[in-house]
Amino acid sequence: MALTITRTQYPKTKPQDYSKGFGNILTDHMFLMDYTEAEGWHDPRILPFGALALTPATMCFHYGQEIFEGMKAYRTEDGRLLLFRPMDHMRRLNHSCERICIPQVCEEELLDYLKELLKTDLDWIQDSNVDSIYIRPMIIATEPVFGARPAKDYTCMAMLTPGRPHIPKGPKPVRIYVEKEQARAVRGGTGTAKCAGNYASTFAAQAKAKAQGYTQVLWLDGAERRYVEEMGQMNIFFVIKGELITPDLSGTILDGITRRSLLAIAKDLGYQTVERRISIQEIMTAHADGTLQEAFGCGTGACIAPVGELTYGECHMNIGNGSIGTVTFTLFERLTQIQRGLVPDPYGWTMEV
Amino acid sequence: MALTITRTQYPKTKPQDYSKGFGNILTDHMFLMDYTEAEGWHDPRILPFGALALTPATMCFHYGQEIFEGMKAYRTEDGRLLLFRPMDHMRRLNHSCERICIPQVCEEELLDYLKELLKTDLDWIQDSNVDSIYIRPMIIATEPVFGARPAKDYTCMAMLTPGRPHIPKGPKPVRIYVEKEQARAVRGGTGTAKCAGNYASTFAAQAKAKAQGYTQVLWLDGAERRYVEEMGQMNIFFVIKGELITPDLSGTILDGITRRSLLAIAKDLGYQTVERRISIQEIMTAHADGTLQEAFGCGTGACIAPVGELTYGECHMNIGNGSIGTVTFTLFERLTQIQRGLVPDPYGWTMEV
Ligand SMILES: Cc1ncc(COP(=O)(O)O)c(C=O)c1O
Ligand SMILES: Cc1ncc(COP(=O)(O)O)c(C=O)c1O
Numbered sequence: 279m280a281l282t283i284t285r286t287q288y289p290k291t292k293p294q295d296y297s298k299g300f301g302n303i304l305t306d307h308m309f310l311m312d313y314t315e316a317e318g319w320h321d322p323r324i325l326p327f328g329a330l331a332l333t334p335a336t337m338c339f340h341y342g343q344e345i346f347e348g349m350k351a352y353r354t355e356d357g358r359l360l361l362f363r364p365m366d367h368m369r370r371l372n373h374s375c376e377r378i379c380i381p382q383v384c385e386e387e388l389l390d391y392l393k394e395l396l397k398t399d400l401d402w403i404q405d406s407n408v409d410s411i412y413i414r415p416m417i418i419a420t421e422p423v424f425g426a427r428p429a430k431d432y433t434c435m436a437m438l439t440p441g442r443p444h445i446p447k448g449p450k451p452v453r454i455y456v457e458k459e460q461a462r463a464v465r466g467g468t469g470t471a472k473c474a475g476n477y478a479s480t481f482a483a484q485a486k487a488k489a490q491g492y493t494q495v496l497w498l499d500g501a502e503r504r505y506v507e508e509m510g511q512m513n514i515f516f517v518i519k520g521e522l523i524t525p526d527l528s529g530t531i532l533d534g535i536t537r538r539s540l541l542a543i544a545k546d547l548g549y550q551t552v553e554r555r556i557s558i559q560e561i562m563t564a565h566a567d568g569t570l571q572e573a574f575g576c577g578t579g580a581c582i583a584p585v586g587e588l589t590y591g592e593c594h595m596n597i598g599n600g601s602i603g604t605v606t607f608t609l610f611e612r613l614t615q616i617q618r619g620l621v622p623d624p625y626g627w628t629m630e631v
Numbered sequence: 632m633a634l635t636i637t638r639t640q641y642p643k644t645k646p647q648d649y650s651k652g653f654g655n656i657l658t659d660h661m662f663l664m665d666y667t668e669a670e671g672w673h674d675p676r677i678l679p680f681g682a683l684a685l686t687p688a689t690m691c692f693h694y695g696q697e698i699f700e701g702m703k704a705y706r707t708e709d710g711r712l713l714l715f716r717p718m719d720h721m722r723r724l725n726h727s728c729e730r731i732c733i734p735q736v737c738e739e740e741l742l743d744y745l746k747e748l749l750k751t752d753l754d755w756i757q758d759s760n761v762d763s764i765y766i767r768p769m770i771i772a773t774e775p776v777f778g779a780r781p782a783k784d785y786t787c788m789a790m791l792t793p794g795r796p797h798i799p800k801g802p803k804p805v806r807i808y809v810e811k812e813q814a815r816a817v818r819g820g821t822g823t824a825k826c827a828g829n830y831a832s833t834f835a836a837q838a839k840a841k842a843q844g845y846t847q848v849l850w851l852d853g854a855e856r857r858y859v860e861e862m863g864q865m866n867i868f869f870v871i872k873g874e875l876i877t878p879d880l881s882g883t884i885l886d887g888i889t890r891r892s893l894l895a896i897a898k899d900l901g902y903q904t905v906e907r908r909i910s911i912q913e914i915m916t917a918h919a920d921g922t923l924q925e926a927f928g929c930g931t932g933a934c935i936a937p938v939g940e941l942t943y944g945e946c947h948m949n950i951g952n953g954s955i956g957t958v959t960f961t962l963f964e965r966l967t968q969i970q971r972g973l974v975p976d977p978y979g980w981t982m983e984v
Contacts, residue, residue: 301777327686329686330685334663334683334769334788338692338697339697340697341827341834342830377832425653425654426833427837462820464814464820465814466814474828475695478696478697478732479826480779481732485732
């Protein structure tokens with residue numbers, strides 16, 4: 279389909295400080311594309327960033343048919359722009375669509391449109407204060423009458439926001455709170471999809487954790503509250519007796535693309551890796567007997583977040599000595615170097631815009 | 632807070648046929664009220680029904696902070712308008728807010744505004760083709776920048792749609808499909824809240840059931856897929872050996888106001904009632920030995936829906952003989968008569984507008 283591009287007449291003034299930019303600072307343009315039963319997906323277009331007109335009867339407000347993706351493009355030292363595993367994100371977008379009955383998109387086409395959006399806002403990524411840009415494609419149900427059934431009309435949108443600043447030495451460890459009461463997902467639910475409802479449900483526990491000084495919540499399985507699942511926007515890894523352990527994809531957690539990439543990198547660097555069920559009890563035992571060496575979360579937004587403290591009820595587990603662990607740092611460095619084109623990419627993960 | 636009312640200059644032409652009206656036909660006006668951290672809830676207003684301007688960065692599209700209610704007002708034979716248990720709906724709205732970190736509203740005030748909305752659109756309910764009106768209050772996160780945390784800005788909205796036509800003889804039985812794979816809710820999740828994400832997650836199973844000729848899905852518990860929970864927009868009751876059984880409020884199902892009302896009515900009519908865990912196995916056994924007499928769903932939208940067939944895997948349970956059962960009809964008649972002011976309301980459930 280032919281993409282139409284309407285450029286803004288009023289480009290925004292770029293900020294000096296991007297440190298609070300994620301999600302707050304948005305570039306000058308957005309992508310839109312509509313779906314109707316009669317026409318399928320149609321009218322892909324890039325427009326000046328602005329508002330949609332939606333009445334309160336719009337379906338997505340009522341029944342939550344809303345999915346999104348989050349991927350990044352990194353600027354290399356020689357000024358090229360590299361998307362990281364974009365087709366993996368397109369495939370996951372369609373997986374999310376399928377789970378909540380949103381019509382799927384053509385992955386190749388959507389990716390082409392997103393590249394055009396990046397080119398349209400290229401001046402944003404060329405700013406020396408920015409070295410990555412986060413791309414947020416999403417789809418919402420826009421049929422203007424409500425009823426508890428899949429909608430007939432949808433809008434796909436995408437916008438760009440400068441990524442979090444890169445810290446070459448690796449990020450500081452964070453404090454994580456293990457939630458015992460509330461649950462994020464259960465087998466047969468929507469845990470594997472990036473759908474809007476999965477996030478609102480986590481806010482209460484997150485607010486409770488934040489109020490006690492924690493950065494994030496670590497979720498346990500919904501059925502028994504025994505096995506470790508994932509964090510708000512990150513998957514989790516543990517290093518126990520030199521082995522890298524991460525919960526398997528049992529149908530309740532997001533199949534994270536950072537997780538997947540780190541598993542591949544770790545194997546190639548010679549680490550033992552295993553994807554399996556791991557209980558919070560096992561973590562506590564490993565901590566008690568001194569074999570829990572490192573823990574970290576990983577996701578597109580934060581890349582890697584070392585876990586410095588893990589609290590489960592009265593049990594406060596300190597991990598590492600306030601700094602990023604060796605395995606964590608090795609993986610962090612290798613991944614960010616591939617993403618930024620600083621080392622050759624043997625996996626074919628990066629795609630130049 | 633002072634409510635401002637702006638009346639439309641262009642009233643819609645009222646339809647002749649309201650049979651497909653639910654959610655499709657909307658009246659002339661809507662209610663809006665905004666929340667900011669600085670001002671709290673403010674600026675309650677009634678406006679001509681129309682669109683809000685929201686950019687794609689609006690928080691509710693991403694993280695699903697969206698809740699709603701559904702309640703009805705019925706026209707009596709002498710032309711009065713009776714709201715059914717409106718304060719119960721206001722309280723549940725605030726419960727939903729709490730679960731997903733939306734700031735609560737003043738229940739009395741919101742109810743007053745909704746009454747004003749009904750009065751503003753009184754000509755719609757006075758149409759002889761309509762005998763009830765469905766009121767849909769809702770709140771969405773409207774902060775215009777995204778980040779996975781509770782939003783700072785919200786909008787509360789409400790709109791009116793003519794209710795489903797009343798069938799004095801009671802509705803026809805429906806075919807229900809018991810879902811074995813997918814799950815709607817789990818303990819610690821959002822099952823007790825009327826939040827948007829709870830509905831999108833049910834659409835895939837519902838579509839599968841619809842394709843096989845079923846009207847609705849009956850959900851089993853998320854942890855074990857053994858115990859009966861509820862249906863899409865309805866709670867469920869069974870009549871076994873003369874006893875009226877409904878799943879207890881164990882933290883995964885909606886505390887339905889129709890359910891609550893029918894339990895009270897049934898007790899006063901001398902039926903044995905019990906709220907407890909009930910497994911699908913127990914239902915199958917009762918069906919096999921002939922003690923499963925009736926089953927029905929109940930909710931504000933449909934009032935009561937007799938279950939004529941319940942299918943669990945290969946087991947097709949026919950219930951009743953294609954018509955509404957005696958207990959079901961007795962409860963249906965008594966409830967609808969109270970709602971419409973045809974008999975005295977000993978419970979104080981109805982409130983005149
Ligand atoms: C719930 C959840 N888990 C895990 C992740 C990490 O996935 P990815 O590495 O693909 O960004 C994310 C973020 O996208 C997420 O939202
Ligand atoms: C999931 C769910 N269960 C049950 C019900 C029935 O509740 P009520 O009787 O209050 O309408 C509804 C409808 O509101 C619902 O959405």
